[in-house]
Amino acid sequence: xxxxxxxxxxxxxxRFIRTGRKGLFGAGIxxxxxxxxxxxxxxxxxxxxxxxxxxxxxYGTTTTVNNYPPLGIPELTWSPVSxxxxxxxxxxxxxxxxxxxxxxSTSNTAYTPLAAVLFPDGDWYxxxxxxxxxxxxxxxxxxxxxxxxxxDDTKPVATFPIDGAELDFFTSPVxxxxxxxxxxxxxxxxSPSSDFxxxxxxxNTLTTSFQPQWKPANGQYYWRVIPFNxxxxxxxxxxxxxxSMKYGVQPTYSIEVPTLLEPLDKxxxxxxxxxxxxAFHWTAVPGAQYYRLEYTTDPTxxxxxxxxxxxxxxxxxSFTPLSAFPxxxxxxxxxxxxxxxxxxxxxxxxxxxxxWYIQPKLLTPTNNYQHTxxxxxSWKPVPAAGYYKIEICNVNSFPxxxxxxxxxxxxxxxxKAYWLWSLSTxxxxxxxxxxxxxxxxxxxSTTFSYIDNYESLEPIQIYPQYYYxxxxxxxxxxxxxxxxxEDRTVSLPIFxxxxxxxxxxxxxxxxxxxxVDDNPLFNSINWTFDTENLNATPSSTSPFTPLSNLEYSxxxxxxxxxxxTCISDWSQVWKTHIDTSLVLTSxxxxxxxxxxxxxxxxxxxxxxEWWPLEGATSYEIQISQDPTFATYADSAAVTYPAxxxxxxxxxRYLEKFNYGTYYWRVRGMNGATxxxxxxxxxxxxxxxxxxxxxxxxxxxxxxDQYQIANDLDDISDNTYEVTKLYAAQDKDDWY
Numbered sequence: 001x002x003x004x005x006x007x008x009x010x011x012x013x014x015r016f017i018r019t020g021r022k023g024l025f026g027a028g029i030x031x032x033x034x035x036x037x038x039x040x041x042x043x044x045x046x047x048x049x050x051x052x053x054x055x056x057x058x059y060g061t062t063t064t065v066n067n068y069p070p071l072g073i074p075e076l077t078w079s080p081v082s083x084x085x086x087x088x089x090x091x092x093x094x095x096x097x098x099x100x101x102x103x104x105s106t107s108n109t110a111y112t113p114l115a116a117v118l119f120p121d122g123d124w125y126x127x128x129x130x131x132x133x134x135x136x137x138x139x140x141x142x143x144x145x146x147x148x149x150x151x152d153d154t155k156p157v158a159t160f161p162i163d164g165a166e167l168d169f170f171t172s173p174v175x176x177x178x179x180x181x182x183x184x185x186x187x188x189x190x191s192p193s194s195d196f197x198x199x200x201x202x203x204n205t206l207t208t209s210f211q212p213q214w215k216p217a218n219g220q221y222y223w224r225v226i227p228f229n230x231x232x233x234x235x236x237x238x239x240x241x242x243x244s245m246k247y248g249v250q251p252t253y254s255i256e257v258p259t260l261l262e263p264l265d266k267x268x269x270x271x272x273x274x275x276x277x278x279a280f281h282w283t284a285v286p287g288a289q290y291y292r293l294e295y296t297t298d299p300t301x302x303x304x305x306x307x308x309x310x311x312x313x314x315x316x317x318s319f320t321p322l323s324a325f326p327x328x329x330x331x332x333x334x335x336x337x338x339x340x341x342x343x344x345x346x347x348x349x350x351x352x353x354x355x356w357y358i359q360p361k362l363l364t365p366t367n368n369y370q371h372t373x374x375x376x377x378s379w380k381p382v383p384a385a386g387y388y389k390i391e392i393c394n395v396n397s398f399p400x401x402x403x404x405x406x407x408x409x410x411x412x413x414x415x416k417a418y419w420l421w422s423l424s425t426x427x428x429x430x431x432x433x434x435x436x437x438x439x440x441x442x443x444x445s446t447t448f449s450y451i452d453n454y455e456s457l458e459p460i461q462i463y464p465q466y467y468y469x470x471x472x473x474x475x476x477x478x479x480x481x482x483x484x485x486e487d488r489t490v491s492l493p494i495f496x497x498x499x500x501x502x503x504x505x506x507x508x509x510x511x512x513x514x515x516v517d518d519n520p521l522f523n524s525i526n527w528t529f530d531t532e533n534l535n536a537t538p539s540s541t542s543p544f545t546p547l548s549n550l551e552y553s554x555x556x557x558x559x560x561x562x563x564x565t566c567i568s569d570w571s572q573v574w575k576t577h578i579d580t581s582l583v584l585t586s587x588x589x590x591x592x593x594x595x596x597x598x599x600x601x602x603x604x605x606x607x608x609e610w611w612p613l614e615g616a617t618s619y620e621i622q623i624s625q626d627p628t629f630a631t632y633a634d635s636a637a638v639t640y641p642a643x644x645x646x647x648x649x650x651x652r653y654l655e656k657f658n659y660g661t662y663y664w665r666v667r668g669m670n671g672a673t674x675x676x677x678x679x680x681x682x683x684x685x686x687x688x689x690x691x692x693x694x695x696x697x698x699x700x701x702x703x704d705q706y707q708i709a710n711d712l713d714d715i716s717d718n719t720y721e722v723t724k725l726y727a728a729q730d731k732d733d734w735y
Contacts, residue, residue, distance in 0.1 A: 047137050049130045052078040052087060052109070054143045062146040065154055070182035071229055072149040073119055077110040078128050078140065086132035095125045095142055105131055116231035121148050149229055154180045156225040156238040163241040168253035169287030169339065173209035175223065177238060183227035190216070190223045194240060214340035215287070218245045248285070248337055248344020256344045258282040258291060258317075258335040265350035273355035275473075276384055277437075279320040280333060285344065288337035290315045301332035301349050313338070324384050324437035325354045357443045358382050358473065360412075360431040363466040365450040366572045373456040373500070375421070378413040379431050379445065380468045381482040386436025390414050394424035396447060412484070421452045457508040457568035459556040460498040464490045467551060467575040491582035492642050493527075493546055494607060496535045497556050497571070507653040509558035509567050516544065520553040520573055530562045532648040533605045540618065540637040542646075546578035562646070583641065586614040590666050590679035593641075600685040603651055608643045608664060616668030616675045623649070623664045627681065633662065637669070650686040659686050 055077040057063060063072040076089065086107055090100040101118050104111060113119060125144050130137035157178040161167060167174065175188055188210050190201040203210055222242050227235035248256035261281040264271045280293055296302065296309040303309050312319055325331065332351050337344040361380035365372045377390060387410045393400030400406070403423045407414065421427070428449045433442040467488045471481065493516075500508035514536050516527040527544035529536045538544035546552060555573050557566035584593075591611040595601070608621060621643050623634040634645045650658045663683050668675035 047130075047135055048133065049081050049084055049137045051137045051140045052081050052084075052128050052130065054078050054126070054128065054140050057143070057145045059143050060146070062148055064148050064151055065181040071116050071119075071231070072121075072147050072182070073113055073116060074145055074147075075110055075112040076126055076128075080109045081130050081137065083133065084130040084137075086130070087128050088131035088136070089126065089128045090139075091124060091126045093122060093124055095144070097125070097127070097142070116229060116233075119147055119231065120233050121150055122146070149182055149233065150235040152236065154182060154227060155236040156180050156183075156186065156227055158223075158225065158238050158241050161241070161243045163243075165241075165243040166246055166252075167243055168245075168247055168249070168256050170212055170215050171287070172211045174211060175225075176209035177225050179208050180227040180235065182229045183235065184230040184232075185228050186210075187226045187228065188212075188223065189226065189237075190221055192216075192219060192221055194222050194242070196222070196224070196240075214289075215247065215342045216245060217341040217343075218247055218249070220244050245342060247339060247342035250345050253344075256285050256287070256337055258285055258288075258337055258344070258347045260333075260335065260347050260350050263350070263352040265348075266352050271352075273353050275354070275356055275358055277321055277323075277325040277354060278352070279318055280335075281318045282335045282347065284317050285337040287339055288344075289339040291317065291335055291337055292343075293319050293333065293335050295331050295333035297329055297331060299330065301351065303332070303334070324435060326438040327356050327435060327440045327442075328353055356384060356435060356440070358433070359443045360385075360388065360433055360445040361468065362429075362431065362445050362448045363468065364572060364574070365448070366574075367448040368450065369572050370451040371453050371456040371458040371569050371571075372450045373452075373454060373458070374415075374460060375427075375450065375452070376413065376415055376460070377429065377431075378466060381412040381484060381486070382433040382442065383471075383473070383482050384436055385433035385442065386410070386439070387434050388412070388414075389432045389434065389441075390429065391432070391444075392427055392429045394427060396428045396449070398430060398444070398447075422454065424452065426451055455503055457500055457502070457558050459500055459512060459558060459568075459571045461496075461554075461556065461571055461574050462498055463494065463496040464488065464574075464576045464578075467577045489577045489579050489582065491578070491580060491584075492537070492609075492640050493544055493578050494535065494537050494609075494642055494644070495554060495556075496607070499534055499604075500558060500568075509560065510654055511559040511562050511564065512556050513559050513566065514554060514556050516546075516552050516554045518547075518550045518552050520575075522553070522555070522573075526552065529646075530559060530564075531644065531646045532562065532651065532654060533644060533646070535605075535607045535644045537607065537638070537640065537642045537644040539643065540639065543639065546580065548577075548579040548581065550577075552576050552578065580640070584611050586612040586616075588614055589676055590668060592664075592666065592679055592682050595682075595684045597682040598684065600687055602687050603653075603689040605645055605649045605651075605686070606684065608666075610641050610666050610679070612641045613668035613675055615670055617671065618669045619643075619666055620669055621664065621666045622678075623662055625658065625660060625662055627663050627683075629663070629665065629681070633658070650688075652688055657688075659688055661685055 057074045063074045065072055068074045086105055089104050089106065089111055090097050091102040091113065092100040102113055123144060123146055125142045127139045127142045129139040159176045159178060161174065185204055185206050188203040188205065189196055192199045203212060220242065222240050224240045225238045246253055250257060259282060261283065263274050263278040290313050292311060292313050294303050294309060294311045296305065298305045298308040330351060330353050332349050334346045334349045336346045360382050363378045363380060365375050387408055389406060389408055391398050391400060391406050393402060393404030395402050405419065426449055428447050430445045430447045432444040435442065465488050470485060470487045495514055502508055511530055511532050513528065513530050515522055515525050517525045527538065529542050553573050553575055555570045557570050558568040560567050590613055593609040593611060595606045618637055618639050619641060621636055621638065622629055622632050624632050633649055636643055648654055648656055649662060650656050661683055663681045665678045665681040667678045
């Protein structure tokens with residue numbers, strides 16, 4: 001019975017002791033249980049087995065990386081005790097084992113401590129006893145060993161830089177040393193003091209080399225390396241070495257001084273004055289963190305003159321000023337490299353003058369056009385222009401000393417609200433850009449001329465606007481930004497022009513013809529279309545597939561009728577560029593775009609547009625005055641997500657009086673198969689335009705009256721009934 005109780009208590013004690021080890025950094029808990037099974041109580045405990053005999057390390061052994069690599073922590077071994085199944089080991093830096101740093105139960109006769117953090121260099125003691133079977137044994141004699149990891153054998157050996165080295169920039173890696181056995185990390189120290197008493201820069205690394213992110217200023221420095229093992233215990237530092245920093249000091253280290261690239265020095269044989277405010281460029285410098293650019297307008301290139309010098313820091317090897325430079329102003333500039341607090345010598349000083357001499361390219365009215373009714377002046381924008389001066393004169397002489405005017409605009413286009421164009425038949429015009437920075441005048445454009453004819457019947461183009469290739473300037477400024485920047489490339493072949501009204505207030509003709517060609521002489525017409533409306537788009541019955549690599553010319557004339565003859569000369573020839581890859585992103589269901597729902601038009605059949613549909617190769621559109629689409633006013637199949645009817649829906653001049661509400665809807669097609677359902681219908685209004693009767697006698701009727709609406713189904717259709725109608729030519733006199 002006593003033996004069973006003893007075994008039970010011993011097992012419990014052994015388990016308790018196992019959980020009572022001292023933790024890392026000395027913050028552990030030691031469990032101590034003393035169990036005396038006394039029979040009688042006054043007797044000493046009886047141990048069934050003898051104590052183990054420590055074998056290694058022997059008493060007084062110094063453990064280093066040489067005999068116990070890598071940290072000098074030894075493997076503890078002892079002789080086996082016959083019948084013993086468990087041993088209990090204690091390690092402490094106190095020979096009395098008052099608070100053991102480590103105690104462990106093991107069934108083996110050897111043990112190597114795992115936690116390096118528990119064992120700094122110094123004197124250590126260990127002992128062992130039989131733990132089980134109970135009652136075990138007494139402790140062995142304690143054994144002392146001396147742990148010494150931080151010795152000359154673990155002192156780092158510096159390899160580079162050599163003692164007394166002169167460095168320009170820190171190349172990778174600049175600091176290196178031989179590895180140390182047992183080192184888990186290294187600490188590099190750099191100081192301007194040989195005793196490292198002040199200004200110490202400290203860097204920690206896991207490798208045997210290091211590239212500092214920041215470099216100190218030029219001067220004398222010292223460096224050393226200290227190893228740390230896995231227990232974060234410090235080893236011996238390496239021998240101190242010195243080095244000096246000479247960043248970009250010429251001529252020894254001229255490679256670290258930037259070389260200027262552009263703008264070229266005005267004394268260079270290949271110098272061409274920059275047209276725009278230049279971007280400064282220079283070569284990259286090894287190890288440079290950033291660069292400092294200075295430029296000055298001081299005539300002697302003195303960069304120290306306040307008010308004339310500007311300084312900028314940049315991480316790039318180029319810099320573009322935010323403000324434009326004035327024309328014909330002499331500039332001096334230079335650059336230096338900077339890395340941390342170290343700087344290179346300044347580069348050479350170069351000089352340049354900006355000469356902003358780009359001329360505006362006139363667009364409309366096209367030169368020598370003979371039928372200008374309402375002049376719309378436009379030109380290609382000039383980069384860096386803040387505004388423009390437009391001069392118009394009845395003689396080819398500027399400034400105009402005869403009939404004409406001068407005006408200003410910030411836009412690359414201009415219209416005159418009121419001017420007596422009848423003062424002359426032929427007009428000359430030109431445009432001069434003014435710099436956005438200092439209002440300096442640039443070079444005026446070439447001079448265009450046109451013939452003014454208020455009775456002209458030639459259509460006036462609206463859309464697409466006259467195309468010009470954006471940023472198309474000579475090298476090296478082909479990518480210069482215009483002001484304003486605009487790419488007039490259109491995504492769909494949609495064309496629009498203005499209704500022409502005669503001097504009697506009537507439309508010039510019942511129809512129009514548009515021609516589109518990739519040749520401005522129109523000797524190989526790519527597409528032509530007759531329409532009663534003021535717009536045109538290709539359809540399945542009148543196809544046109546523009547190529548994105550071509551520019552097209554287009555013009556319009558007034559027709560006697562659809563398929564008739566031109567009763568006017570051709571309009572101006574405008575250029576356009578069409579790229580159908582720029583269409584809107586396809587949607588999963590048909591989404592109408594324009595005309596906006598419930599929009600109203602006067603005597604004008606609109607262009608219809610919608611978002612492209614995924615999976616659709618063509619579209620069907622229906623236009624009806626019936627919201628159920630039982631009948632159609634128009635329907636068509638089109639390739640593009642846009643449609644312009646050939647015939648007007650309502651127009652008084654054409655004696656089409658179907659004014660009122662219209663509905664329209666679209667669906668996608670893939671071949672002959674519908675893609676999805678019809679869109680939800682949108683509606684728009686077509687209304688009659690107010691118009692003066694050009695000739696009228698009091699009291700007369702008949703031909704003097706204008707019809708403004710009709711309703712052929714008025715009796716059976718009670719929708720949108722007219723309840724009151726007022727029509728008059730004068731607010732006071734009614735006829």
